[in-house]
Amino acid sequence: SYRLWVLVSVSMVCSQLAQDPKLKDGYNAMGFSQGGQFLRAVAQRCPSPPMKTLISVGGQQQGVYGLPKCPGESSHICDWIRKKLNSGVYTDIVQKHLVQAQYWHDPLNDDLYKKHSLFLADINQERVVNETYKKNLQLLDKFVMVKFLQDSVVDPADTEWFGFLKTGQAKETETLQESVLYKEDRLGLAAMDAAGKLDFLGTEGDHLQFTREWFNAKLVPYLR
Incomplete structure (x- = not known):
């Protein structure tokens, strides 16, 4: 199952990191697209060796509610497909076997999402607060989030x-700072923000479209 795959993968990564003597004093991590939330799960679940900087490049930290190249708010057909997906995405078999279902976040059925989302609702502390997750994430020196300003893939x-x-509708968005x-x-995250540990970077272009020059200028400095 995917849930088992996630647990095994995170556990396997944790074990590999812990066994690498070169990383004993800490390391930096960079995840692209869904790799951003996978590595955040690693930071929350595996504090040793310590992850120092986490860079999420286009990561869906609160999940998605839309199809690539098909934003529901501007297309009746896309919206119809999205609503059809809602009818089955939180079933046990879909949650356990479809990767994308793990970061599908339905704002119209918040209780259903919180109850049946096996991965995202867990690492986002939306059922219960796991104090260990919270403590471990705050060990980061920096959590950098990159947003693609013309992203047509992530919705x-x-x-x-x-x-x-x-919550309760599918048109208006809220910032992290406005969220529960x-x-x-x-x-x-609020404590990290107050401590200057959160950096929000924006870049022109569609999903994961960036130049080598931009990467070297904006992201490489975090890795030094």
């Missing part, structure tokens, strides 16, 4: 900065 694109659609996760500080 809503605000998820790349940990924002999302306001932040106001209740369920992940420790």
